[in-house]
Amino acid sequence: MSTSSPSRRRIVAFALLLAGCVAVAVVALVAGAKSGGSKAKATAGAANVLPAAKAKGEPMVVYTVDDGHRRGSGQVAIAPLATPNEHRTLTSLACDRVYFSAAGAGICLARRGGFAAGYEAKMFGPDLKVRHTLPLDGIPSRTRVSPDGRYAATTLFVTGDSYADAGSFSTRTTIIDLKTGRTVANLEDFVVLRGQRRITAIDVNFWGVTFARDSDRFFATVATGGKTYLIEGSVRAREAHVIQENVECPSLSPDGTRIAFKKRTDSNDTPWHLTVLDLATMRETPLTEQRSVDDQVEWLDDKNVLYGVDGAIWTARADGTGEPTRFIDHASSPAVVRY
Amino acid sequence: MYQVSDSTALLRAHKRLLSRAPSSPRVARTVVLLGLTSLITDISAEMVATVLPLYLVYIGGFTPLAYGVIDGLYQGATSLVGLASGFIGDRFRRHKDVAATGYGLSAVSKLLLAVGGTAVSGVGAIVLLDRIGKGIRTAPRDTMISLSTPKESLGTAFGVHRALDTTGAVIGPILAFAMLAIAPLAFHSLFIVSFCIALVGVGILVLLVQPQRVKGAAAAEERPAPSLRGAFGLMRIPRYRSLVIAGAALSLATASDAFIFLTLQKKLDLGVSMFPLLFVGSSAIYMVLAVPVGRLADRIGRGRVLIGGYALLLGVYATLLLPSGGWALLFVALGLLGAYYAATDGVLMALGSAIVPDEVRGSGLALLGTATSIARLVASLLFGALWTVWGIHAAVAWFGVALVAAIALAAFLLRRTHEHQLA
Numbered sequence: 237m238s239t240s241s242p243s244r245r246r247i248v249a250f251a252l253l254l255a256g257c258v259a260v261a262v263v264a265l266v267a268g269a270k271s272g273g274s275k276a277k278a279t280a281g282a283a284n285v286l287p288a289a290k291a292k293g294e295p296m297v298v299y300t301v302d303d304g305h306r307r308g309s310g311q312v313a314i315a316p317l318a319t320p321n322e323h324r325t326l327t328s329l330a331c332d333r334v335y336f337s338a339a340g341a342g343i344c345l346a347r348r349g350g351f352a353a354g355y356e357a358k359m360f361g362p363d364l365k366v367r368h369t370l371p372l373d374g375i376p377s378r379t380r381v382s383p384d385g386r387y388a389a390t391t392l393f394v395t396g397d398s399y400a401d402a403g404s405f406s407t408r409t410t411i412i413d414l415k416t417g418r419t420v421a422n423l424e425d426f427v428v429l430r431g432q433r434r435i436t437a438i439d440v441n442f443w444g445v446t447f448a449r450d451s452d453r454f455f456a457t458v459a460t461g462g463k464t465y466l467i468e469g470s471v472r473a474r475e476a477h478v479i480q481e482n483v484e485c486p487s488l489s490p491d492g493t494r495i496a497f498k499k500r501t502d503s504n505d506t507p508w509h510l511t512v513l514d515l516a517t518m519r520e521t522p523l524t525e526q527r528s529v530d531d532q533v534e535w536l537d538d539k540n541v542l543y544g545v546d547g548a549i550w551t552a553r554a555d556g557t558g559e560p561t562r563f564i565d566h567a568s569s570p571a572v573v574r575y
Numbered sequence: 576m577y578q579v580s581d582s583t584a585l586l587r588a589h590k591r592l593l594s595r596a597p598s599s600p601r602v603a604r605t606v607v608l609l610g611l612t613s614l615i616t617d618i619s620a621e622m623v624a625t626v627l628p629l630y631l632v633y634i635g636g637f638t639p640l641a642y643g644v645i646d647g648l649y650q651g652a653t654s655l656v657g658l659a660s661g662f663i664g665d666r667f668r669r670h671k672d673v674a675a676t677g678y679g680l681s682a683v684s685k686l687l688l689a690v691g692g693t694a695v696s697g698v699g700a701i702v703l704l705d706r707i708g709k710g711i712r713t714a715p716r717d718t719m720i721s722l723s724t725p726k727e728s729l730g731t732a733f734g735v736h737r738a739l740d741t742t743g744a745v746i747g748p749i750l751a752f753a754m755l756a757i758a759p760l761a762f763h764s765l766f767i768v769s770f771c772i773a774l775v776g777v778g779i780l781v782l783l784v785q786p787q788r789v790k791g792a793a794a795a796e797e798r799p800a801p802s803l804r805g806a807f808g809l810m811r812i813p814r815y816r817s818l819v820i821a822g823a824a825l826s827l828a829t830a831s832d833a834f835i836f837l838t839l840q841k842k843l844d845l846g847v848s849m850f851p852l853l854f855v856g857s858s859a860i861y862m863v864l865a866v867p868v869g870r871l872a873d874r875i876g877r878g879r880v881l882i883g884g885y886a887l888l889l890g891v892y893a894t895l896l897l898p899s900g901g902w903a904l905l906f907v908a909l910g911l912l913g914a915y916y917a918a919t920d921g922v923l924m925a926l927g928s929a930i931v932p933d934e935v936r937g938s939g940l941a942l943l944g945t946a947t948s949i950a951r952l953v954a955s956l957l958f959g960a961l962w963t964v965w966g967i968h969a970a971v972a973w974f975g976v977a978l979v980a981a982i983a984l985a986a987f988l989l990r991r992t993h994e995h996q997l998a
Contacts, residue, residue, distance in 0.1 A: 241604075246782045253778040257771035264771075268764025269757050437963045438837070 278311075278328040285314050285325045286362040289575050290338075294318075296573040298336040301326070302547050302566050310568065312344065317536070317572065320564045327364050332376045335571045339385030341414045342571075345376035357390060359414050368417025374408055378444045378485060378532045381414065381571075382451035387471065388412045389445030389454070409442040409456065411471055421471060428458055428467060430478040435460055444485035444532050448492055455486045455495060464500065466513070480513060485532040487541075489554070490574065496523075496533040496541050496554065510543065512554050521556040534570045536563075544568035605723040606732045608784045609716055610739030615776035616678055617740055619769045620705070621747025623685060625851070626755065630762045631698065649703055653710030654948045661714035661941025665801050670715035670722070670937055675781050677712025681705045682773035689766035714941035719786055721928030721936055729928050730877055733921030734869020741862040741916075748851050806938035814930045815939065819946050821985035822923055825885050826950035828978035830892070830958050830971070832857065835912060838895050838967055843905055853909065860913020868917040869925070877926045878989035884918025885982050887911045892975040896968060923947065926989075 242250075289296045295317040300310035312329040315321070329344050332355070336342035344358040348371070355372040357379075374392030381388045391409045411421040423442035428435045437460045445456045451471070458467050458478070466483035469476025486495045493515055498508035499522075506528035512521045527545050534542045535554070542551050542563055549567045552560040564570070660677065664670040684705035691697055717733075724732040754765050810816050836853045839845070845853075872880040894908040924940060931939030954974075961970035 242783045242785055250778050250782040253782070254775055257775050257778075261768040261771040264764040264767035265754065265758060268754075268761025436966070438959065438967075439963075 277326070279325045282314070282325050282327045283363045283365070286336075286364070286573070289316070289573070290362065293575050295575050297542075297564070298334055298342070298571045298573060299549060299564060299567045300331055300334055300569045302544075302568045313567070315564070329358070329360065329364060331358070331569070333379045333569050335379050335381045335388070335569075336573055337381040337383055337385045337571075338574045339381075339383065341381055341385035341388070343379050343381055343388040343390070343412070343414070345372065345379050345390060355392075357388070357412065359388070359412070359417055368414075370412065370417055370419065377407065380445055380447060380532070382447035382454075383449050384451045385414060386451045387420075387447065388414055389447070389456075391443040391445070406439075407441045407443045409445060411445070421474065423456065423458075423476075425474065426469060427475040428469070428477070429475070430465065435478075437461065444487075444497075446486050446488045446495075446532070448488060455488055457484045457486060457497075466495065466497070480518065483513065484508065486513075487533040487535060489535050489538055491538045494554065496535065498529055498531070498533075501528075510541070510552065512541075512556070521554075523552045523554070523556055523560075524558060525550070525552050525560045531568075534572055536572060542570045542572070544570065602728065602732045602735045603723040605784055605786055606720050606735055607739075608779055609720055610736040612678065612776045612780045612784070613716070613736065613740040614743035614746075615772055615779065616681065617743025618747040618750060619685060619773035619776065620681065620709075621744050622751040622754075622765065622769045622772070623688065623705075625748040625751040626762060626765060627698075627702070649706045650952055651949070652703075653706040654945045654952075656707050656710035657714050657941045658938075658945050660711040661718070661937035661939075661944075662801075662803065662806050664715040664718060664937035665806065665935050670718045671780070671784060671786055673937075674712045674715040674719065675777065677708045677710070677715070678773070678777045678780055680708030680711065682708075682770060682777050684708065685766055685770035685773050689763050689770055714937050714944060717924050717928075717940045717944075718937040719784075721924070721940070722933060723786060724928075726929055728873055729925035730869040730872030730880070730922055731866065732869070733925045733928075734866040734872075734917070737869075737917070737921040738862050738865035741858050741865065745855055745858045745862060748855065752851075801935045801938070806935055809931065809935055809939050809942065812930065815927070817988040818923075818926055818930060819943055821981075821988040822943060822947045823950040824981040824984050825881075825919075825978070826947040827954050827957075828974055828981040829888065829951055829954050830974050831951065831955045832912060834955070834958050834962075834970075835891060835895065835908070838971065839905060839908055841967065842895070843901075856909040857912040857916070860910050861916040862913075864914055864917035865921060868914070869921055872918075872922045872925060877922050877929070880918050881922050881926065882982055882986050882989065884915050884922065885978060885985070887915040887918060889975060889978050889982070891915065892971050892978065895971045896975070 286296065296314055297317050297320055298312060298314050301313050302310050310330065310332075312327045312331055312334050313324045314327060315324040329346070331344035331346045333345045334342065340362050342360045342362075342364075344360060344366075345355060346358055348356045355374070355376055357370040357372055358366045359368040359370075360366050372390070372392055374394035376390065377393055378391040379388060389409060389411050391407055394406060394408045409423040410419045411423070412418065413420045423445075424440065428440070435458065439460055441459045443457050443459075445454050447454050453468065453470060454476075455466060455468050456476070458465050458476075464482055464484050465478040466480040466486055467476040468479050482500055483495070483497045484500065486497045488495055495513040495515060497511055497513065499511040499520070501507060501509050506526075508528045508530060510523040510525045510529050510533065512523065513519070514521070523541070525543075525545075529543050529545045531544045536542050536551055539554055540551050541554050542549055544550075544567070547566060547568070548562055549564040549570045550560050551563040552558070660673050664673040681704075684701050687701045687704070688698070691701060720732055720736055721729060751765065754768065755761070758764055810819070832854070839853065868880060868884075888911070890911045891908055894904055894911065897904060923943065927940050927943045928936065958970050958974060961973055965973075
């Protein structure tokens, strides 16, 4: 067997390459570790803002501050719905997604600190004190609290939970009991009917829960076979049925008559168009927002919706007229607190 | 070079004296260096593969549905690229250059991810580039392993390579998670680190690997370069044809490990964060067993070990069908799965290498690899369809029945191979 060893020159070249690569990698790693944004301080008395607003009956909006430099966790702010840009209060919470119900329960999906990478759900009260935390198996996408403050629903992106390939990913939507801080249901365990047939495909994904006033009835998106559907279901009965096709991230209006959602378009450049579905007539009304919005809409009131796009919260009329206007600068994840 | 090779020989003799098992077959330096190239490249690749879904969500606009479809398409396309690279390596006798092109493309794709924009379509194209690189390098690399190894220790050589390769696949995700823990959401830093690691892998191949040839291989140099027709003529070799058919049949009855993990997850109600751990667990077993099982294959017959490996897969299916769960079941299933990989992946290539003549080795191994990977892709689609229509248990049971049939067929085909070998 003839063998030949690499020449000295080649070994030196390799050593240089190795040293160069290690140096660049270390610099990149240090730069990456440093890029973690610094957080502004919480406004004094932030814990009293929501209780005081409740006492006055002043509706508020809770949202995350979007500093534009990085996505991910942003500081949670509270502002009066009437003057959201002028009177904002910064809190000590930092969340990717936040929601708060006037019933006095909120949820914040945040990155977990320390070495253990991952996310957790922090459940907080009107005083912003965290009551429970729950580790999350994935990246936060959506969250909602039922109007009575009993349940929260979260949607996470999870990896490796698909049959096509270990590298592909899917969503996981669970319902959390806010009193105990425990997960009580996973939508994948629900009986979901499409017409008379039960959906049993393993490619099903659920996302974007919105609760009705009684906190038992809910709407959500189910995806299977490359299509999305709006489902209406019952948490107690652990069942749901399909009521419409091509509906993502539904949001029920405060009066319970309409669903605002993002509708998938044929275009790859603007994949979604905000639309409102009338539940009585099943008629769809496209909103005047022309940009593609990837958010679960929040209702400002029964006539207007709020949503995050381009690093700000915008508002548009729910009847498909008028022009969208900027509502809060540098903000996302709005939650209207109807005091 | 005389001096250098002489000192190497001395060093080897010295090592042999020190070695506790002097009779154990050793593998060529090329095989170890190629193993290290794969180890380092796999660290880099698995780092990116681990965070890519998160990254796509992070940059937004990518629906979960689209990703699965694209990935399936890529897998089909890249296995065809492998056929071409195997043939080109043969035709120009430049296996190393072809392999280096493949490794290089994958390294470049990481750099593009790091410096490139955040457009989702761009990321799709970059991932495709990476997969093409993977498709290109596999056949010429396996060819280099086989051409630098005497026939009687092919199983061991592939075992050593696969053990190193899998080590990289285990380290990669762990490194990625550790990095994201230190520098959360710093995806671009991670891509740069991945690129640096990939570059070291390419460096090992280009600068340190100098293909050696075993005795007798030199004669191949004098023969005319193989034509496309010559490469296709491979299928006229009965033993090779039998092996390709047996390999494809066995692959058709193979449920992908993603399915097996998903079934285990549902059965034992594991958290999603356990998913990477299942992969790491079975890979660790594969890593440990690859060399001893490769040696066993050299000793008792590669066909026997290959078939034994699929019998282990049958054992995995059986654990999935057992009514009760529990952690013991999980460990048994992962252990069997890791052993199955150790007994089949490298051993199949060792079997092919022993049959295919030197001058068309690249084409032969590429065709064998492509046939089995396409069969596995078809099997995945079938499994998904069975699962959807009849449920998880029926899918596993049907695959079990098919695997018994495939094992019987393979045993028959490979027994004939054995007779030929004796004749």
